[in-house]
Amino acid sequence: MVVQDIGLIAISAAAAISVCAGLSVIAQGKAAVAGQAAITENEKLFSKALILTAITETQAIYGLIVALLLIFYGFGVL
């Protein structure tokens, strides 16, 4: 099925990725600052700080997947 309104698909895809990525970045920034402070105190906490920072990024990936699915499905690729 190909959706006719290309503009609507594009706006929806943009909204999906931008909202998810924007909010994810805010959280990632906070986690990174806290992680950096923790590493300054104890270098061994590097991997844990990296993990905590990376966890928030997952939401952006979900947003991107939704955006890609919208585009692929909307343009009839899937």
Add this chain to the structure above:
Amino acid sequence: MLFPAKMKEVCIIGLKNEKEEILENIQDFGFLHPKEIQLPLEMQQPGAEEEISALGRINKLLEKIESMENKKSNFLVDLFGPSTITKKIPDKINLKIIDSTERTINHHLDSLKNLETEIKDLEELKGLLLKVDKIDVDFSFLKYSRVVKTILGEVEIKKTKDLQKILNQFNTTIYGISQFSKNMGSAIIISHFSEADHVKELTKHLLTEYDMSKLIKKPKKQLNGVTRKLNRLKKEYNRVFKNFLKQSTEWKQYLFIAKGFLMNLKEKKDVQAYLRSTEKTFILCGWVPENHVNKLASSVKNFNCWFNFEKADDAPILLENPRIVKPFESFVKNYGFPQYKHLDPTSILALTIPLFFGFMMSDVVYGISLLIVSLLIKRSLKNKTTEWVTSIAIPFSIFTVLFGILFGSYAGFEFHPIWLSPQQKPIALFAVAIFIGILHINLGLILNMTNGVKNKDLTIILDSISWFFIEFSVITGAMRFLGLFEISTNVLIISLIIGGGIRFFIKKFIGIIDIPGFFGNVLSYTRLMIIVLASVYIVYVINFSVKMLWGTFIPLSILIFVVGHSFNFLMSTLGASINSLRLHYIEFFGRFFEGNGIEYKPFRKNLSVEVI
């Protein structure tokens, strides 16, 4: 290779009068990781105060030398640390040299500090003299006059008229103004003692007074002398500084070797905290790698010792991997050591981390550049960090070149992709990323099951089995939905119920809540595709800009090509390495690896030391 080294628990009982020699031999043997023992016996005091104090002094001296050398540091040194050379620690060294070295270093530093202060003062004076050098007055005469008082200060040029207006009111006051910059000038006001205070009061809002105490003759004349002295002092400072740097290599070498020697002495005293003793005997327990047990016995065969070796149920972790895989141990250690009798994933990481990195970077030119950059870094800086960087950069660049050929990417220019073109077939790339994710996570589940079988832990085995059932149900269900596979709905539902049931049985509600997270982890592997596409589109923009400008302005297009690709190379390297690590630390390790093992740190004499 796939498991940490097997350990034996050992206890050594010896005579107290042979304690020092026995400990020295055990330290030379170098494979005993000491263990706290809970026995109602007398504890020994480590008592390494002397060594700690000497180490403190050495560290302070090294810090002082480093602070002087830091003036000449660069970006590469900040990132990878300075070059080092390995030096042997002798059996005996004269620790009295620490005192003489300390005196010499402090003497040099004091000289440099005095010269620095003198230069700073003279530079301030030179600055002042440059502002007043057009005032042809002998200050030695004026300063000590009993008839007149002199005010010397800075005035804004636009305010000189106001100043003149005020000064013209006084009969016994003369003044002069000389401009030293576009907006500023210096003013000299000479007043009779009777008027001086009044003049000062009225002009203070217009003048910023200079300190005249160091003006001793006519400014121009004094300026020449000050400039000459300043040049002489700067030359002297450079000479002393160069001399300091020249000798610092020798001092540092001695200090690092002394530090290594003292650390060995300190360790020997520190191990006493693990000893328990009776009136005539002492006992020391710990862990020894199984293949070194006999060597321990032979190392103390000349003493009256009694040994007891037992199979260890829990022990510190010694990772044993082939040389080619060894550099990847850092990635495991960064997360934490595996538990005893659990899998050591280093060998798997040595394949999968470069594979993911290569997949995300996937460009022949970038792969070759990565290798060249790492070799150049190793050539310019020789230390353990750069060696490590090069050793991991080789597999990273091999996989990058390999995927570059498969995707047909040469600095972003597409040329006969053998496998698929990311730009033209993003959906196929998406499917490949998900497929890699499923394989990787299932590998984690298999490793988890291996841990369970090895440790006879039914919960761990059931945990993996439950995921296999759930996965089967969801993946085949999705394939059926896409029309790729035919399977009965009943089979899917039964498989899901069995998987969910096992999870509920072993972990209660948490086990059920985990299920969406598991598929979230699979979806997380789409970042493999996302990083590839991001890099592809950035490179597309760079190459498109270069093509547009090529006909009109070639130098600019070359600049865009070089800067753009350098930027993309850096961003891709950073993105690919961080995301590759993330997929391992979160998605892969989350399936089987706990990372709360204890690191194996044997009681050992270091034979060499790294000298910066």
